[in-house]
Amino acid sequence: MRDVAVIGIGHTKFGRASKASLELFSESVLQAIDDAGVELKDIEALFQGAALAGFEEGQVMSAAFSAADLNLGPIPATRYEGACASASVAIRDAAMWVGSGEYDMVIAGGMEKALTMGTLFATRTFAMACHAPTEGPVGLTFPAVFAMAAMRYAKIYDIPLEKLREKMAHVSIKNHKHGALNPLAQFYKKLGALKLEEVMDSKMVADPLSLLDCCPFSDGASALVLCAAEDARKYTDEPVYILGTGQGSGGPLSKMEDITKPVSRISSAKTAFKQAGLTPKDIDILEIHDCFTIAELIALESMGFFEWGEAADAVEDGQTELGGKIPVNMSGGLIGKGHPIGATGASQVYWIIKQMRGEAAKGNQVDPVPEYGMTDTLGGDFGTLCHIILGRSKRKK
Amino acid sequence: MAGMAQEEIEKELSTVYTVLTYADYEAGLKEERLLGLKCASCGKITCHPMHVCQWCSSRRLERVELCGEGELTTFTVIRVPPEGFEADVPYIPCIIETKEGPCVIGRLDYDAERATPELIGKQVKLSGAYTYEGDKYSGGAHTCPIFKLVG
Numbered sequence: 106m107r108d109v110a111v112i113g114i115g116h117t118k119f120g121r122a123s124k125a126s127l128e129l130f131s132e133s134v135l136q137a138i139d140d141a142g143v144e145l146k147d148i149e150a151l152f153q154g155a156a157l158a159g160f161e162e163g164q165v166m167s168a169a170f171s172a173a174d175l176n177l178g179p180i181p182a183t184r185y186e187g188a189c190a191s192a193s194v195a196i197r198d199a200a201m202w203v204g205s206g207e208y209d210m211v212i213a214g215g216m217e218k219a220l221t222m223g224t225l226f227a228t229r230t231f232a233m234a235c236h237a238p239t240e241g242p243v244g245l246t247f248p249a250v251f252a253m254a255a256m257r258y259a260k261i262y263d264i265p266l267e268k269l270r271e272k273m274a275h276v277s278i279k280n281h282k283h284g285a286l287n288p289l290a291q292f293y294k295k296l297g298a299l300k301l302e303e304v305m306d307s308k309m310v311a312d313p314l315s316l317l318d319c320c321p322f323s324d325g326a327s328a329l330v331l332c333a334a335e336d337a338r339k340y341t342d343e344p345v346y347i348l349g350t351g352q353g354s355g356g357p358l359s360k361m362e363d364i365t366k367p368v369s370r371i372s373s374a375k376t377a378f379k380q381a382g383l384t385p386k387d388i389d390i391l392e393i394h395d396c397f398t399i400a401e402l403i404a405l406e407s408m409g410f411f412e413w414g415e416a417a418d419a420v421e422d423g424q425t426e427l428g429g430k431i432p433v434n435m436s437g438g439l440i441g442k443g444h445p446i447g448a449t450g451a452s453q454v455y456w457i458i459k460q461m462r463g464e465a466a467k468g469n470q471v472d473p474v475p476e477y478g479m480t481d482t483l484g485g486d487f488g489t490l491c492h493i494i495l496g497r498s499k500r501k502k
Numbered sequence: 503m504a505g506m507a508q509e510e511i512e513k514e515l516s517t518v519y520t521v522l523t524y525a526d527y528e529a530g531l532k533e534e535r536l537l538g539l540k541c542a543s544c545g546k547i548t549c550h551p552m553h554v555c556q557w558c559s560s561r562r563l564e565r566v567e568l569c570g571e572g573e574l575t576t577f578t579v580i581r582v583p584p585e586g587f588e589a590d591v592p593y594i595p596c597i598i599e600t601k602e603g604p605c606v607i608g609r610l611d612y613d614a615e616r617a618t619p620e621l622i623g624k625q626v627k628l629s630g631a632y633t634y635e636g637d638k639y640s641g642g643a644h645t646c647p648i649f650k651l652v653g
Contacts (some may be wrong), residue, residue, distance in 0.1 A: 165572045229584035233639065239550050239607055242634040242644035243595045244580065244587040252578035255598065260576070260622045312579040312617070359597055359605040360556055364576070 106204040108334035112336045113141025115328045115454045119443035120291040121220050129326035131174045140401035141330040141340050149208040151182040152199040152449040154191030154215025155447040158228045161218045186486030188234035193217050193450025193491035194220035197350040202256035204333050214328030217445035236357035250486040251397040252311035254364045262414040270313050272417040274304035277317045280434050284441015286466045291323050291443030318398040323443035327451035345458045349381030349494040355487040367487035370407040377492035385409045389475030390460050392453035394483040395438040404481050427461040435469045453480035457495050521563045522551035531631040540566040552611040567622040572600040575599030579614045586637050608647035625652040
């Protein structure tokens with residue numbers, strides 16, 4: 106397989122959008138094309154994450170219409186659906202295709218317009234990524250899935266639930282702090298100085314998760330231009346290389362051995378590290394799937410950044426902040442930046458690359474710029490996991 | 503001459519791949535019976551039903567009835583419901599580790615305002631079934647087990 110680089114990135118403002126998702130996606134593609142300094146005619150295939158477009162705007166087969174809107178011609182354009190990990194699996198497959206030599210330059214990214222559904226129906230459609238035959242009639246929701254994981258986490262590590270809520274609240278405070286500094290974030294200039302009590306006293310959604318433990322519903326799109334690594338320097342002085350990717354699948358919650366240690370994530374992260382020839386110690390920055398505060402803790406442990414049961418304390422101690430052991434979600438994460446589910450994986454890559462270019466907002470930028478970064482994206486109740494490891498220099502042979 | 507005889511084709515098509523369907527599982531719940539599959543290879547129990555043993559992937563499965571008792575491993579109280587469940591709020595989804603081994607998901611029949619983490623580890627037993635009549639997107643009605651504390 107050839108090495109693959111990201112040479113252009115695009116990202117719309119996250120939050121409530123009046124434009125259609127097809128428009129949002131095209132905007133992010135044009136930004137990425139301009140950023141890369143390439144032409145639309147150079148694009149040979151399009152890989153688009155879009156999780157719930159059929160329910161949001163009555164649109165399926167969106168990838169073909171995106172290719173059409175940009176006059177890309179009759180190139181292959183495919184929609185990817187892996188719930189909240191849709192864009193990441195699209196990017197991973199795009200990298201595979203470029204790596205294989207079939208294409209030299211492609212677009213990968215994603216889009217979503219979840220806010221248009223309203224909370225009740227959005228909660229219903231998101232819950233479609235639960236196991237419909239057995240979890241459907243229970244009336245399970247995504248906050249409930251992670252609430253059950255939090256309950257279990259407290260039990261396993263013998264942490265009083267209120268104490269765990271306090272530790273989890275630090276994830277929300279941190280991610281909102283950075284989201285408030287990010288001009289493309291849904292909560293830009295908002296919620297940037299949350300107090301512990303504000304998080305803990307916010308409306309209960311699914312015990313023990315309250316509203317500020319949860320990411321919002323969001324609209325938005327993000328896109329990347331991928332090309333063969335050997336060509337990358339023709340277009341940019343600052344290519345970022347895809348050093349490793351991993352993907353894992355899970356099943357219904359009741360079939361998991363331990364819902365605080367998702368095998369799908371452990372396996373996916375291991376694959377990505379192995380492919381990159383790196384370990385967690387090498388990674389300088391993370392964008393991980395904090396759909397809920399507890400999710401950030403479970404992710405950090407499953408990926409090997411902290412021992413089992415130690416992430417809660419680590420976050421409280423500031424080890425995941427700027428200057429800490431490993432800065433996590435300096436974009437604001439899903440909680441502060443927003444979570445247009447089909448776009449999130451591309452947004453995570455976007456913000457790692459912004460960091461590598463030293464272009465993140467002051468207060469969010471890691472200094473010196475990170476050499477290696479990693480994304481973690483989760484779909485469903487640990488059903489689809491994807492990891493992407495990025496570096497400023499090519500993979501060591 | 504190339505081609506297969508009708509009888510041969512029909513014989514191939516008559517192979518049973520699904521030993522216990524979701525519909526069978528749900529019908530059992532409505533009669534307060536927890537149905538699963540026993541593996542002839544490893545001896546373990548699969549529940550809810552799958553097409554292979556959830557422990558060893560064997561396809562040598564036979565229907566079996568579980569005792570319906572187990573331990574509560576986790577739960578939550580849902581206060582913000584999905585569309586279609588507004589009238590149920592607050593309600594308690596839970597995961598039960600059955601005495602036979604596999605975990606099943608269901609609802610807990612318990613006062614939501616008194617549901618605290620101390621419930622985890624408590625013994626429960628199957629006490630009924632909850633049927634959601636479904637919306638446009640659920641392919642009809644589906645049923646899950648309801649559990650209550652023992653004693």
